[in-house]
Amino acid sequence: MQTDKNLSDLRSLLLITRPSLQSTLLLQALKKRFYNNVTLRQSDIVESSTIADGDLLLFDMLSLETQTSQQWCQHLQNCQKRFKVLLFNTPTQYHHRDIAEWPMISGVFHTETCEENLIEGIKNVSRGEKCFPKAINEYILQQLSLSHPQWNEFVVLTxxxxxxxxxxxxxxxxxxxxxxxxxxxxxxxxxxxxxxxxxxxxxxxxxxxxxxxxxx
Incomplete structure (x- = not known):
């Protein structure tokens, strides 16, 4: 298998889900495509201390209760590392506003997304791209200013x-x-x-x- 330099530079891909036969099979597929640089974390254990700069966090939305999802969002908002968040198995009724609440959101994949398209999307995000369905792409880009941020970084706050x-x-x-x-x-x-x-x-x-x- 030819090594993709961008992927080999990836520190780690964290698959955050519930342990199951399906998640185990996905973990194996991800390890095969991402050179074993993948670990599984239980979604009901909200913990960010082991997240490192450059990590990709892949959340299985079907494994997250609403309260746990909110806890993850809040926890990650206070994390000082530079990571990227991807959501998969995302129900179509999951509100755009709730998606935009995830810090460093870089990709969203609905429940009908096949494994091959999911892996291809992860690869694109690892190369610095964004991967959103057309229905929410404009909203996300507008809310987070991902394409051309105009934030004023040089200010003095009271x-x-x-x-x-x-x-x-x-x-x-x-x-x-x-x-x-x-x-x-x-x-x-x-x-x-x-x-x-x-x-x-x-x-x-x-x-x-x-x-x-x-x-x-």
Whole structure:
């Protein structure tokens, strides 16, 4: 088998799913195509400490309950590594907004995607491409500014803005932020509006991406 340089540079592909005969067969197929650089992680164990720079995280959406999916999203938003997230076995009714909440989202594959197309999509993502179904491609690119990000990286945030941005990274709502910081919800809205304008983002998802990239 001829080695693809881009794939050989891949640190690791993490298949995050429930152990089963189907997942075992997929794991074997992935190892064959990705030179054994693949490991299986249980989807119900939310853990990001072992994720390394350059990893691809392949989530089996049929193995994730709604609450577990949200926990993974929040956990990964606070992860300081540079990784890429791919979702497979994604139900067609899974809302675009929920897809956009995944940090570093780079590929989405629906339940009807065959194994060969899934593997080809993973290879494309590992080379730096994005792999989204046409129905959600425009939405994802618009929400995350994946194609031409215009974020303002050189800004000075106030202490309050840093506090609010930190709460956004934790997935807190405006009401929760107001309660935690002992300020009114309207004050929170004003701070968020000014913060988004200062760092040149349009929504909370982009703000979290900006924070993950620029805040430590």
């Amino acid at each position: 202490h309050r803005e840093k506090e609010i941005l930190s709460k956004l990274r934790q997935g807190a709502s405006n009401i929760e932020i107001a309660r935690l910081l002992f300020i009114s919800e309207n004050t929170v809205k004003t701070h968020i509006y000014n913060l988004f304008k200062k760092i040149s983002v349009k929504n909370r998802t982009q703000a979290v991406f900006w924070a993950n990239k620029n805040m430590r």
